[in-house]
Amino acid sequence: MVPVSYYLILAAILFTIGMASFLVKRNVISVFMSIELMLNAVNLTFVAFSHMWHQVSGQIFVFFVMVVAAAEAAVGLAIIIALFRARQTLSIDQVDLMKN
Amino acid sequence: MNPNLLWYIPLLPFLGFLLNGTIGRKFPRPLVVAVALFFTAIPAGIVAYLWTVLKAAGAPLAISVVSKPWIAVSGFTVNFAFTVDHLTLLMLSIITGVGFLIHLYSAGYMAHEEGFWRFFAYLNLFMFFMLVLVLSANFLLLFVGWEGVGLASYLLIGFYFTKDSAANAGKKAFVVNRIGDLGLLIAMFLLIANFHTLNFDGVFAQIAANPTISTCLLTAIGFMLLLGATGKSAQIPLYVWLPDAMEGPTPVSALIHAATMVTAGIYMMARCHVILDRAPSVMITIAIIGAVTALMAATIGLVQHDIKRVLAYSTVSQLGYMVLACGVGAYTAGVFHLMTHAFFKALLFLAAGSVIHAVGGEQDMRKMGGLRSKIPVTFWTMTIGVFTIAGAPLLAAFFSKDEILYQAFISPSPVGKLVWLIGVITAGLTSFYMFRLWFKTFFGAPRFEEATDAHHGHHDAHAGHGIHVHESPLVMTLPLMILAVLSALSGFLGVPEAFGGHDEFGHFLAPVLSSGEAEHAASAASPILLASVSVAMFAVGLLVAWQMYYRKPGTGAALAAKLKPVYSLLDHKYWVDEIYGTVIVAPLAMISRFGFGAVESGVVQGVPTAGAGITRGVGAIARRMQSGNIRSYAGWLALGAAVILFLAIFTQVPVR
Numbered sequence: 001m002v003p004v005s006y007y008l009i010l011a012a013i014l015f016t017i018g019m020a021s022f023l024v025k026r027n028v029i030s031v032f033m034s035i036e037l038m039l040n041a042v043n044l045t046f047v048a049f050s051h052m053w054h055q056v057s058g059q060i061f062v063f064f065v066m067v068v069a070a071a072e073a074a075v076g077l078a079i080i081i082a083l084f085r086a087r088q089t090l091s092i093d094q095v096d097l098m099k100n
Numbered sequence: 101m102n103p104n105l106l107w108y109i110p111l112l113p114f115l116g117f118l119l120n121g122t123i124g125r126k127f128p129r130p131l132v133v134a135v136a137l138f139f140t141a142i143p144a145g146i147v148a149y150l151w152t153v154l155k156a157a158g159a160p161l162a163i164s165v166v167s168k169p170w171i172a173v174s175g176f177t178v179n180f181a182f183t184v185d186h187l188t189l190l191m192l193s194i195i196t197g198v199g200f201l202i203h204l205y206s207a208g209y210m211a212h213e214e215g216f217w218r219f220f221a222y223l224n225l226f227m228f229f230m231l232v233l234v235l236s237a238n239f240l241l242l243f244v245g246w247e248g249v250g251l252a253s254y255l256l257i258g259f260y261f262t263k264d265s266a267a268n269a270g271k272k273a274f275v276v277n278r279i280g281d282l283g284l285l286i287a288m289f290l291l292i293a294n295f296h297t298l299n300f301d302g303v304f305a306q307i308a309a310n311p312t313i314s315t316c317l318l319t320a321i322g323f324m325l326l327l328g329a330t331g332k333s334a335q336i337p338l339y340v341w342l343p344d345a346m347e348g349p350t351p352v353s354a355l356i357h358a359a360t361m362v363t364a365g366i367y368m369m370a371r372c373h374v375i376l377d378r379a380p381s382v383m384i385t386i387a388i389i390g391a392v393t394a395l396m397a398a399t400i401g402l403v404q405h406d407i408k409r410v411l412a413y414s415t416v417s418q419l420g421y422m423v424l425a426c427g428v429g430a431y432t433a434g435v436f437h438l439m440t441h442a443f444f445k446a447l448l449f450l451a452a453g454s455v456i457h458a459v460g461g462e463q464d465m466r467k468m469g470g471l472r473s474k475i476p477v478t479f480w481t482m483t484i485g486v487f488t489i490a491g492a493p494l495l496a497a498f499f500s501k502d503e504i505l506y507q508a509f510i511s512p513s514p515v516g517k518l519v520w521l522i523g524v525i526t527a528g529l530t531s532f533y534m535f536r537l538w539f540k541t542f543f544g545a546p547r548f549e550e551a552t553d554a555h556h557g558h559h560d561a562h563a564g565h566g567i568h569v570h571e572s573p574l575v576m577t578l579p580l581m582i583l584a585v586l587s588a589l590s591g592f593l594g595v596p597e598a599f600g601g602h603d604e605f606g607h608f609l610a611p612v613l614s615s616g617e618a619e620h621a622a623s624a625a626s627p628i629l630l631a632s633v634s635v636a637m638f639a640v641g642l643l644v645a646w647q648m649y650y651r652k653p654g655t656g657a658a659l660a661a662k663l664k665p666v667y668s669l670l671d672h673k674y675w676v677d678e679i680y681g682t683v684i685v686a687p688l689a690m691i692s693r694f695g696f697g698a699v700e701s702g703v704v705q706g707v708p709t710a711g712a713g714i715t716r717g718v719g720a721i722a723r724r725m726q727s728g729n730i731r732s733y734a735g736w737l738a739l740g741a742a743v744i745l746f747l748a749i750f751t752q753v754p755v756r
Binding site: 022024 | 734
């Protein structure tokens with residue numbers, strides 16, 4: 001049986017990769033993907049702990065996270081399309097209109 | 101009778117004030133007058149009714165009405181309480197009676213003025229506060245009225261508020277009165293601290309019942325009361341506001357000078373005679389202040405050219421007589437003179453207003469003259485007023501002024517003879533300057549054709565094309581005639597026994613002002629002899645004025661040129677205003693400038709500015725965090741999370 005710490009280390013690595021790419025990527029779609037990556041890293045920890053404690057609540061929480069992520073992806077993509085139509089760019093450095 | 105009737109006496113004028121003051125602007129003028137007169141006449145009617153009650157009830161009169169407590173803190177209570185005794189009843193009659201006549205006169209005098217409704221609202225407000233002042237059964241309510249007449253006088257003196265001099269005169273009256281009010285306030289604090297009550301009855305009963313109360317305390321209270329009285333009744337050193345109060349419309353001068361405000365100090369001193377009688381040094385001070393004020397104001401009055409200013413200084417002078425009377429313990433004589441003065445000074449002011457009205461707003465006597473036949477009613481009524489104040493035998497002031505001088509002469513006060521002498525000299529001066537006014541205004545050749553654009557706030561249709569002299573309408577002359585009769589005859593109320601009278605006035609007030617005059621009976625001085633001295637002074641004043649301003653009209657100017665320094669001193673009113681300006685106003689202005697420079701712009705404006713600067717600085721830092729760059733937000737978020745994790749793992753801080 002694989003110890004739970006392995007899962008946690010994998011999740012931490014995935015989360016860090018997601019966060020790092022979130023911080024450095026300029027393309028909105030890449031940023032979105034890195035958010036999904038972080039969410040999945042969290043999901044992985046949920047599932048690992050759920051298995052370890054023999055509790056179903058962690059698994060259920062994963063469903064919620066996935067639902068939210070799906071909804072977010074739908075809304076986010078719609079925003080991205082609207083944004084691209086308006087500005088002809090997907091670089092987030094050029095769309096900081098709400099500054100100040 | 102139902103004592104609750106007393107509430108209506110002041111409240112009705114207040115209602116009139118509310119009506120005219122709020123919606124009066126929309127009223128047609130006759131309605132404004134009707135409202136003002138109605139709400140003044142009804143209290144006068146109630147006062148008349150009180151007289152009938154008094155007649156029916158016999159001598160002991162004390163009607164009071166008390167409300168629920170106004171202030172009640174740990175054993176100290178003040179009520180809204182009115183009380184009527186003989187002194188109050190007399191004051192009420194003067195205020196409502198003369199006040200009504202002045203209202204009536206104003207209806208004619210102010211007919212062409214802007215702010216008609218405002219004027220009548222203020223007049224009613226004045227009546228309200230003055231009535232509260234005299235009806236009050238305790239010091240606090242008296243103080244309310246005391247402050248209230250100060251407010252109303254400020255509004256009335258500054259009635260022509262677009263004119264600088266009027267606005268300044270209003271301010272001056274207000275500020276100078278505040279100084280006196282401080283005295284009254286301190287006196288009240290001392291009373292609370294030592295007697296635990298402010299009711300007149302309570303305080304006076306405690307003082308009367310306890311002969312061991314320290315003279316020191318009573319002296320302190322007495323001096324503070326005196327300070328209050330000098331402010332309100334225009335005595336040295338606080339008299340300077342009263343002559344300036346001439347800037348108000350003439351009926352206001354009559355109201356303030358004659359019937360109401362300036363008499364408040366005399367009334368208060370008479371009311372508090374129990375305290376003053378026990379403080380001999382205060383009494384001496386009062387007598388001297390009164391005498392010196394009388395003399396000084398009379399000398400200034402000698403050289404004034406403005407007809408109203410002569411009357412103003414004569415008011416200060418006459419008030420000096422009343423204060424003098426209080427100072428020698430002759431309160432009854434003081435109040436008697438207060439009453440006759442209310443009649444003849446109201447008469448004089450209203451008549452002067454009629455003269456001013458007649459010559460199109462001109463107030464300078466050098467531009468009058470020869471008005472005798474042109475405005476006969478004004479001339480004859482004013483003549484009665486002039487002869488009365490000058491002390492012509494058998495007219496009112498002859499009795500009241502002589503009573504004061506007689507009481508001063510025979511009083512046991514150490515300064516009695518001195519103040520008598522000053523009073524007699526003042527009587528001569530009074531006679532002189534009043535006849536000077538009379539001769540200059542009504543006799544000789546007319547000097548007013550060249551007066552063209554004199555306004556003095558009186559917007560008359562005739563100004564600008566020479567002057568069409570005209571007699572005033574009946575609504576103005578009727579009050580003059582009534583007041584002339586009162587001036588001439590009211591003296592007979594107080595004819596002393598020595599002249600075959602019964603001194604009804606003295607007997608009437610005896611229950612209230614009993615003390616102070618008992619021991620005078622044994623004096624050897626002959627009242628007849630003293631009275632003849634006064635008559636001589638009257639005659640001398642009349643003759644000198646006749647010689648200088650009627651027979652040889654140039655004499656006055658020649659004499660002024662010959663006695664240049666003296667004339668200049670009087671003309672500049674002893675430079676008192678200038679001295680005040682240098683000693684008090686200039687240093688205060690300097691302190692204010694310092695305050696404005698260092699304190700106002702340094703501290704008062706500096707502290708908020710510095711606060712704003714700090715906030716802005718912090719904001720400038722915080723603003724950089726709000727870059728709008730989503731990755732920097734995420735970075736801050738990650739950094740924050742890292743810090744919290746670090747704290748949770750490596751320190752003892754519980755993170756929950």
